[in-house]
Amino acid sequence: MSDQQPAVDPAVTAVADDIAEMDIRGAATIADAAAGALATQAERSEAADPAAFRAQLRAAARELYETRPTAVSLPNALRFVLRGMEGETVADLRASTIDRAERFRADLSQAQEKLGRIGANRLRDGDVVMTHCHSTDALSCVEAAVEDGKHVEAIVKETRPRKQGHITARQLREWDVPVTLVVDNATRRYLDDADHVLVGADSIAADGSVINKIGTSGLAVNARERGVPVMVAAQTIKLHPDTMTGHTVEIEMRDEREVLPEPERAEITGGDPDDEGFVVENPAFDVTPPRHVDAIVTEHGQYPPESIVTLMRELFGATTDDPWSV
Ligand code: RUB
Secondary structure (H helix, E strand, O other): OOHHHHOOOOOHHHHHHHHOOOOOOHHHHHHHHHHHHHHHHHHHOOOOHHHHHHHHHHHHHHHHOOOOOOOOOHHHHHHHHHHHHOOOOOOHHHHHHHHHHHHHHHHHHHHHHHHHHHHHHHOOOOEEEEOOOOOHHHHHHHHHHHHHOOOOOOOOOOOOOOOHHHHHHHHHHHOOOHHHEOHHHHHHHHHHOOEEEEEOOOEEEOOOOOEEEEEEHHHHHHHHHHHOOOEEEOOHHHHHHHHHHHHOOOOOOOHHHHHHHHHHHHHHHOOOOOOOOOOOOOEEEEOHHHHHHEEEEOOOOOHHHHHHHHHHHHHOOOOOOOOOHH
């Protein structure tokens, strides 16, 4: 059987590995890389006939889809590109797939720019934002505010275990935004100095729940208690259409070694790798209920979380399919 599996180009497998290992990370960047990988598969395919070409593209999409489960931007990107694969010949299929992937990538960056300009309207001159993880959508709001001549400062949460806060801090410093880096445990103390919590999203559910990096929900609850508004910057490819029909969003559980390297584990268990009484859990994301979110900023405007479903229905219709599993 295995020699009948459609050939996935090694460059696609390399992108899939990079997504799984988080060398490519963040919902928008993952979507962009996945669309690019499908274009590469189309470009390099040596399929002899249209059926073989389609099967290869589906196999490539499947490999990309199986990397990480939480950011819906990934299946949304794969679906968008595969739906644009049209034609009766391999040459036509190739050209239409590449065109569609390019269009997706161009739309993505345009949407982020638009969203940034909308989000920037919420930031006043002199405001301080508190960030969590590293979100390109969230930072596009700061970038646009700075371009408007506003002085914005940031309190950047470190974001254990992968410390994406360092990426955020580096980016903000490139824009000359003053940054104070704090450990995650210092959140509540530093909320007193913040005017906004500004985060991104991996997925947004039909009820307005926001799925983002683990720690976002605790941050939002604390912010509500402190009276600091919570702003979620999320392009519409983060809207999770399956949640309109009752599906839930899978929260990725990652390797425990990201939290606890093996030598440190051995110190706790006395070197016993089979100690059943000691467990490390490493969920990558959590769910922030809509009541703790003030606004979801998209490229179509800002929405109270409870009304995001109207936009979702308009953009995605009522049903979705998984063209890679045909
Ligand atoms: C990234 C994360 C980001 C969102 C939004 O998690 O939670 O906040 O993906 O990012 P990870 P963007 O580091 O595990 O991928 O706005 O860039 O799409």
